[in-house]
Amino acid sequence: MKLIRYQAPELSQWSPFNRLASLREEMNRIMDGSLAAFTGGNVGLFGGWSPSMDVVQDKDAVYVKAELPGMKKEDIDINFQDGILTLSGERKQESEVKEGESFRSERFFGKFHRTVSLPTKVDADKISATYKDGILTVTLPKAAEVKAKQIDVTVS
Amino acid sequence: MNTRANTLERVEEAAPTRMPAWELPPTNIREEKDAYLLELEMPGVSKTGIEVTVEANELTIVGRRSDPEIQGELVYQESRRGDYRRTFELDPSINTGKIEAKMDQGVLKLTLPKAEQVKPHRIQVTD
Numbered sequence: 001m002k003l004i005r006y007q008a009p010e011l012s013q014w015s016p017f018n019r020l021a022s023l024r025e026e027m028n029r030i031m032d033g034s035l036a037a038f039t040g041g042n043v044g045l046f047g048g049w050s051p052s053m054d055v056v057q058d059k060d061a062v063y064v065k066a067e068l069p070g071m072k073k074e075d076i077d078i079n080f081q082d083g084i085l086t087l088s089g090e091r092k093q094e095s096e097v098k099e100g101e102s103f104r105s106e107r108f109f110g111k112f113h114r115t116v117s118l119p120t121k122v123d124a125d126k127i128s129a130t131y132k133d134g135i136l137t138v139t140l141p142k143a144a145e146v147k148a149k150q151i152d153v154t155v156s
Numbered sequence: 157m158n159t160r161a162n163t164l165e166r167v168e169e170a171a172p173t174r175m176p177a178w179e180l181p182p183t184n185i186r187e188e189k190d191a192y193l194l195e196l197e198m199p200g201v202s203k204t205g206i207e208v209t210v211e212a213n214e215l216t217i218v219g220r221r222s223d224p225e226i227q228g229e230l231v232y233q234e235s236r237r238g239d240y241r242r243t244f245e246l247d248p249s250i251n252t253g254k255i256e257a258k259m260d261q262g263v264l265k266l267t268l269p270k271a272e273q274v275k276p277h278r279i280q281v282t283d
Binding site for chain 2: 052053054055056057058062063065067068069070071072100101102103104105106107108119131132133134135137
């Protein structure tokens with residue numbers, strides 16, 4: 001029987017892959033919206049990691065859910081600008097000294113950064129977020145003008 | 157070091173098609189002097205959704221999601237929304253009566269203490 005031990009790829013600081021990772025981020029920014037196709041899962045390409053995200057909308061709001069298990073609330077940053085929501089932060093490995101031996105290492109630690117462009121205009125002042133059981137839920141209420149338009153449509 | 161090799165090897169690696177489809181939670185395992193420490197990522201699962209069972213020499217962890225699915229039009233989805241399950245084979249050196257579990261923001265932390273008789277201890281030499 002054997003145990004396969006492997007390291008999270010981001011352990012090496014000098015790596016040229018870091019530059020590749022920032023290139024990827026740049027591409028994500030350019031290709032906003034369809035970035036899901038690029039990252040797909042929750043494992044980032046070489047640099048950091050990439051949490052899974054879901055986006056749902058109903059008539060009142062857009063909801064963005066991100067799976068961020070094992071973080072501290074204060075280590076999550078939420079930014080909204082020009083119709084683009086950015087989630088970023090850092091998952092820190094617990095500070096316990098590694099006196100023991102690790103022989104399965106599948107969790108990712110370190111920084112993450114994800115952006116999503118919203119399908120509709122939202123009211124930036126009323127954005128709220130909760131973090132529970134490792135899931136971040138951001139609620140972005142739709143802008144009044146969008147809602148008014150929706151009502152018009154239903155009437156006609 | 158048979159102890160280490162036999163411990164906590166995942167049993168189900170060779171059985172990818174099982175019904176229902178469970179999510180396999182990413183896991184870290186570390187061996188310390190007195191215990192093995194496991195961390196399993198199960199976002200969406202709260203304390204009440206966790207079942208940890210020991211049967212024969214198998215440790216089974218099940219996590220059931222309790223986060224509500226948001227109703228509405230799905231713009232896009234990457235999460236898999238499944239419940240989680242993973243099984244490990246336990247080394248005989250583990251004191252199964254004293255396994256501790258803690259849930260913290262979607263991460264289950266298990267402490268599997270080693271039995272007294274396998275902890276390192278000094279043996280006096282007698283003539």
